[in-house]
Amino acid sequence: MSSPRPVQFLRRAFGPLVEPAVFNFWAREVGSTASRDRVLARVTAKRAESSRAVTLELQPNRHFVGFKAGQHVNLTVEIDGRRVTRSYSLTGVPNAEGSLSLTVQKIEGGQVSAHLFSNLQVGDVVELDAAFGEMTLPETLSAPLLFLAAGSGITPLMSLTRELAQRGMPVETTLIYWARHRADLCFLSELKALAAKEPKFRFLVALTGDAAIGTDELRGRPSSELLASAVASLSSQSVYACGPAGFVEQVETLVAPIARSFQSEAFTPPTFTPAASSQTVTLMLAKSNRVVTVRSGEPLLAALEAQGIKPPSGCRMGICNTCACGKREGLSRNLKNGGENAEPEANLRICVSSAQSDLTLDL
Amino acid sequence: MNTPDRKLTPAEIDAFGAELDALRARTVAKLGAEDAKYIRNIVRTVRYTEVAGRALLMAGIFPPAWILGTITLGVSKIIENMELGHNVMHAQYDWMNDPELNGQTYEWDTACTADHWRQTHNYEHHTYTNVMGKDHDIGYGVLRLFPEQKWEPRFLANPIMALLLMTLFQHLLALQSLQLEKLLSGEKTFAEVKEQAKPILKKMRKQIAKDYLLFPALAGPFFPIVFAGNVGANLIRNFWSSAIIFCGHFTEDAEVFPLESLENESRGHWYLRQLKGSSNLEGNKLMHIMSGNLSHQIEHHLFPDVPGRRYAEMSVEVREICKRYGQHYNSKPFFKQLGEVAGRILRHALPSKPSSDKPSSKKPKLVSKKASPVVREEELLAA
Known part of the structure; x- marks a missing residue:
């Protein structure tokens, strides 16, 4: 959205004279969402x-x-x-x-x-903040799509389904939506209406708590049998899965080796096993002139929070970059993949990194 | 000194520190919406008074508007520098995660750059409070306030320097990190100073351009009137803030410490040093806000990163703890403390020697090798 010309002129002429914090204050004061930055x-x-x-x-x-x-x-x-x-x-x-x-x-x-x-x-x-995430649809679609959603994992897949509807449902698309109870299901009427309208779109509900009713409802957790009953040939499908970590791990094991492609996002953080050695290391927090001691192998964010230090943080699972801070020196370990890095880094995601030696961080 | 401090055993010093740690923990646990609302109201006060002051000065052709405008702008600058800027830069409100109240990035309305302030004040002054040779705030390199400072003929100018320092406080404070007195002693070259001065001069130019060019120019033909109002407002801020700051560490009972006092300094010792080096000002709520709660200098030095508005309630317990441990709690009305500071400025302009019965004697009374040694990190944590 571009602003009217006079607004743009005023912004260019007087913007540099007013501190962002001052501008932001007065905007808030008059009930506007305008902000300098x-x-x-x-x-x-x-x-x-x-x-x-x-x-x-x-x-x-x-x-x-x-x-x-x-x-x-x-x-x-x-x-x-x-x-x-x-x-x-x-x-x-x-x-x-x-x-x-x-x-x-x-x-x-x-x-x-x-x-x-x-x-x-x-x-x-x-x-x-700016939107982020890799689980998007390509410009051109050829293979049929299989969306596997569990719980709040429906949200990005709902967005993709709406995009497909807007694009006129270019490929055969199947959405299977798991929930414990029927009352937990979101977007039910919209999805059912879309399935009724679009012959290329199939919508199936899978319940793990309540009993299944009717032909578009399945029962139970993801299994080979359940998937086989829902889609004819898994090997031709591009699969998108989203839900709690346990769900995503389960469908990845079932689907990833067979499907044409597999993309996933998990909503709950994976549990980390602490490093075998529980020796203590020293963190130099360069910006705040603090020194703290933590156990090696412990996620840095949690370790800092346990000591009353609260760096900015967001997803706590290594995707949003909110907690990222510079690492000036030391050996860190990525707890998601076990990779170790002895090089300085501009953006170390401290929620999924641990210290394997003394570290100096830009905190 | 009213009553001499009781000499504490190492175990007592540890227990004293533990009690203050516990008080800090109890207070930090209480921080929440109320404190956020308070600091936002302070921000609001600063913004509205600045606009009101500047608007009144535009109408400064009428003397009452000029006087009111100058005072209002001065008050705005005082609150911004002290209750807002100084305290935010101590990370007192970092727990809010508000980027506009972030201790690492806040920039204040004064000539001194926030980055230099964080180094010279937050780190150096708060870590090494009143330690000779470490805390540059002992006289700022230009005043002699304690007999422990070596006398030089230049200190004969103490009273004049003090007045000059107060008048030009914002600019001289901006230059503090340059430690210009080292030019005199030959510890620094002019080239070094010139290089270090670049960011400082940049901020100074910005402040001067804002107060003495931009806003007067906006007044068109009334340029001189607005200019004079800005001079007045800056003078009000300079005199008030320097007076408050002088009263924090230069009063009669404030003590200085030799470098050796830092050796093996435990957490408890660090707290004791902060207590003995600081002095409080008694007054009403307005006095506390206008001083950025530095009227609770003792509490500020014990807990520099706890929001200033909590010092009043903490002071009740700190005073009680000090009483139980037989430690003097230096708190007097503003004018009494200010008089004592003036006394020091005059007396130590002339050669003087520490009297042997004074607690601020060369003998590092606080140092007790037997107390649990504590790593320097702990000081940094509190700085």
Whole structure:
């Protein structure tokens, strides 16, 4: 969205004279989401999507540079004076108004999801970062698509399904959506209507708690039999899977060796096994002039937080880069793949890295 | 000194430190929405008073508007520098994760660059408080305030230098990290100073351009009136903030420490040194806000990264802990402390010797080799 010419002129003429913090203050004071340097978005609508999920419609300011269907954003809200950031999938498709929607499932004990579910109101302002994520659709599609979603894993796949609907459903697409109970399912009427309208789109619900009813419902966790009953030839399918880590690992084992291609995203952090040696190492926090001692093998973010130090963080699983900080020296280990790196790094993701020696960090 | 401090055993010093650590932990656990709201209200006060002050100065052709505008702008600068800037740069509000209140990136409305301040103040002054040869804030290299400082003829100018320092406080503070007095002693060359001065001069130029060119120019024909108002506002800020800061460490009962006091300094010793080197100012809530809560200098030095608005409630417990351990808690009304500072400035302009019964004697009274040694990191943590 481009601003009117007079606004652009004023911005160019007087912008450099006003400090960003001062501009941002007065914008907030008059109830605007304008900002010199930050992506702010106003909540324009909020509606229940299931018994435990809400959809938020957001109108971001000019700093939001857009997204592709299937991507996520980091969303920041203030809870009890502290700003907290979490990643959420965008569930809509890019549109002319530049509005966004995201669907949040309330997680037991989840501070941010509970806040978004219960406290956030229409008119409130949240902060966003640039959209990111690799699970998007290519320009041209040839192979049939198989979408496997579990729980809140439906959100990026819903975005992709909507994009396909907009593109006129170019390839045969099957969506299997797992949930424990029927009341947990989101977007049910929209997906059913799409399946009724589009002959190339098939929608199946798989329930692990409630009993299955009708022909478009399956029962049980992912298995070879269940998948065989749903799709004729797995080997021809491009598969996208999204859900909790356990689910994604399970379908990856079942599907990845057979399918034409396999892409996945997991929503819960994998559990790390601490390094065998539990020796202590020293972290030099260069910017704050602090020195702390942690155990080697421990994720750095958690280890720092345990000592009352709270670096910025987001997804806590190594995808959003919020916690990334410079490593000036030392041997670090990527806990996701076990890889070790003795080189300085501009952006060490401390949520999924541990110290294998003394480290100097830009914190 | 009202009553001499009781000499503590190493075990008592450790217990003293543990009590203060526990107080800190209890206070940090309470931080939340209330503190966030408070600092945002401070930001709001700074922004509105700045606009009001500058707007009034534009109408400064009417004397009452000029006077009110100058005072309002001065007050705005004081609150921005002290309750907002100084405290935010101590990372007191980092727990909020607000990029506009981030200790590492906040830039304040004064000539001194925030980065130099974080180094000379947050690190050096707060880690090595009142340690001779380590804490440059003992006289800023131009004043002699303690008999432990070596007398030189240049200190005869103490009273004049003090007035000059107060008048030009923002600019001289900006130059502090250059340690220009080392040019006199030959420890630094002019070329070195010139190189180090670049970022400092850049910020100085920016401040001067803003207050003495941009805003006066906006007033068109009333340029001199707005210019004079900005001079007045900066003077108000300079005198007030320097007076508050002088009262923090240069009062009669404030002590300085020899370099040896840092050897094997435990957490408890560090706390004791902060207590003995600092002095509080008694006053009402307005006094505390206008001083950036440096009226609670003792609490600020014990807990530099705890939000200043919590010092008042902490001071009740700190005072009680000090009483139990027989340690003097240096707290007096502002004008009493200021008088004592003036006394030091005058007295130590002339040669003076530490009296042997003074606690600030050369003998490092605080050093006790038997106390649990603590790594230097712990000091850094508190700096």
